[in-house]
Amino acid sequence: MNDSSLRLERSGDLATLTIDRPQARNAINFPMLESLEQALDDLSGNLPRLLVIRAAEPGFCAGIDLKESREARSDFVRVRVGLMHRCLNRLRSLPCPVVAAINGVAVGLGCEIAISADLRIASPDARFCYPEPRVAVPSPSQHLIWLIGLARAQDMLLTARWIEAPEAERIGLATHIAEDLDRGVAELTDQIMDLAPLSMRRTKENLWITMTEGIEAASRHHQDGVTEAADTADRKEALQAFAEKRRPHFTGE
Template sequence: MTSEVLIVEDRGPIRVITLNRPERGNSLDARLGKALLETVRETAHSHSVRAVLLTGAGRSFCSGDDIAGVLALTGAEDLSAAAADESGQFYYPLICSALRAAPQPVVAAINGTVAGAGLEIACAADLRLCSDTARFGVKVLSIGHAGCAALLPRVIGWPRATELFLTSRWMDAAETHRIGLVSSVHAETELVPHALALAADLARSATGAIGCYKSFRAQTEHQSADQAVLSQQQLHETVLANVDDASEGPRARIERRQPRFTGR
């Protein structure tokens, strides 16, 4: 699946996906958008991949849609430059949806600039870490567009997301950590090793239960608190019926040993 614009590497049960357009800030064009979407969808069906690490090459995680592609969608340029499929559907919402639907835990290692569509993609990950040199921005209003109104508000709340949209300002790593957008901040050279260690811990866990949790999370997003609490009966029944590790965990606890989770 590795291509000129996307590097895909399996490190045991961890799939490392690296956006590889560093000369363009890893912005999404048609090639990268299509490659990333296809890779995430294929990964979701892989039984050997138990955790995903998403990062970017160079000094950016993903700076959003390629500006030339955005201009193309106005009809001013060739549509083939845009980060959209033949029907005009943007790739980044499909990528976000695929990341959220994937049963594996997804860790985003945000190594530098992230903006616009790239920020929504980061918010689609289950966990986010960043380097101390990373910067985060919505930035779409500065080019006359609107966006980051789907996943960013779910992570940091509507008031903060609205302020970032309206001001087009950058946030540094310390601020994003303070508001909960990232769980930890690391020196630039230590980011990926820390993210890999986290992904390895997750890969050793009961990843079948993680997949059930992610599915339940999506199901209950629009339910009331009472509805969601009552729906957890369905979550418990699903795990007991479909996750082999659900019996291994309690057995290991009773036998006073470490569980041997298989991810099934």
């Protein structure tokens, strides 16, 4: 990755992606999108058990870089928005669980990055907004509708209003609020890292198949997954640990 404003770091089976451009309130420009795509290549080629997305202060992400947009021609805009959607789709489809740690504001593209995570922990001062109508472009809606439903997405997108942390948690925009964000992320990380990686990947796949292909396809996928799991080392370890009344140690095999 060539852009220091977006860092991918690893500690064992845990990967952390940090947005670090505080001078622009962590707004995303084109080089950062290119770095994000490169990071996704790295993650796909060497999959961690868990990816955590977080941001440096003062807030999670102020959206797309409007200073870059001021000088952008339509051909550049098409390339940039295409890259943006490609990155978001790849982020959502990563086989491993993805957690977003949302501090402060998440605006526009910042919201899209946050809701591309499977689980979203927000600080009490977190705020969410899709302000695109205020800058004369349409808001993305396709994933938000799945997450919070049509009526709530309409309310959020067609008013461009701010959603404060308590409401975000109530409508599902945030999974939960943590008074101490770092501690909340650490506790959730420990919880997820104790689970069987192959099972988590299959479960995540099944969730998306249910949403995109329907219940029958998801049922077939689940049957295949349970059958394949029977011969894995992790399944045998889980049953042995149960018999011995101890915690299992999963290796992802």
